[in-house]
Amino acid sequence: xxxxxxxxxxxxxxxxxxxxxxxxxxxxxxxxxxxxxxxxxxxxxxxxxxxxxxxxxxxxxxxxxxxxxxxxxxxxxxxxxxxxxxxxxxxxxxxxxxxxxxxxx
Numbered sequence: 001x002x003x004x005x006x007x008x009x010x011x012x013x014x015x016x017x018x019x020x021x022x023x024x025x026x027x028x029x030x031x032x033x034x035x036x037x038x039x040x041x042x043x044x045x046x047x048x049x050x051x052x053x054x055x056x057x058x059x060x061x062x063x064x065x066x067x068x069x070x071x072x073x074x075x076x077x078x079x080x081x082x083x084x085x086x087x088x089x090x091x092x093x094x095x096x097x098x099x100x101x102x103x104x105x
Contacts, residue, residue: 004102005041006060012040015060015099025093028064034097036060042102057104062097070094 003016009024015036028034039058042049049055070092077086 002044002102004039004043004055004058004060006036007038007040008036015062015102017099017102020065020096020098021062022068022094022096024095025067026064026095028095030064030066032064034062034064036062058102060099061101062099065096065098068094068096 001016003014006013006015008026011024013021013023015021026034037054037059039055039060040051040053042051042055042058049058073090075088075090077084079085
């Protein structure tokens with residue numbers, strides 16, 4: 001099994017060939033190719049390569065499947081005896097990436 005730990009938007013994701021990951025919103029259009037060069041760990045057929053901090057010469061080729069929204073988060077501020085009640089919500093935007101190939105350049 002071939003997989004890699006990649007970094008995108010300051011977060012780390014496990015990328016497996018043929019799988020999909022959801023990263024923070026990217027400015028790429030659906031159907032567009034995106035190459036992730038920030039590979040922190042690369043595993044292929046039992047051999048593990050750990051970067052210091054990045055693995056040189058390894059990249060992950062992905063294709064943008066689309067942009068999606070995460071679940072809604074409700075934020076409610078309440079102060080008793082003061083009539084202060086505010087309710088706001090938030091939905092995070094994500095980009096779903098299909099992992100096409102992981103390999104050395």
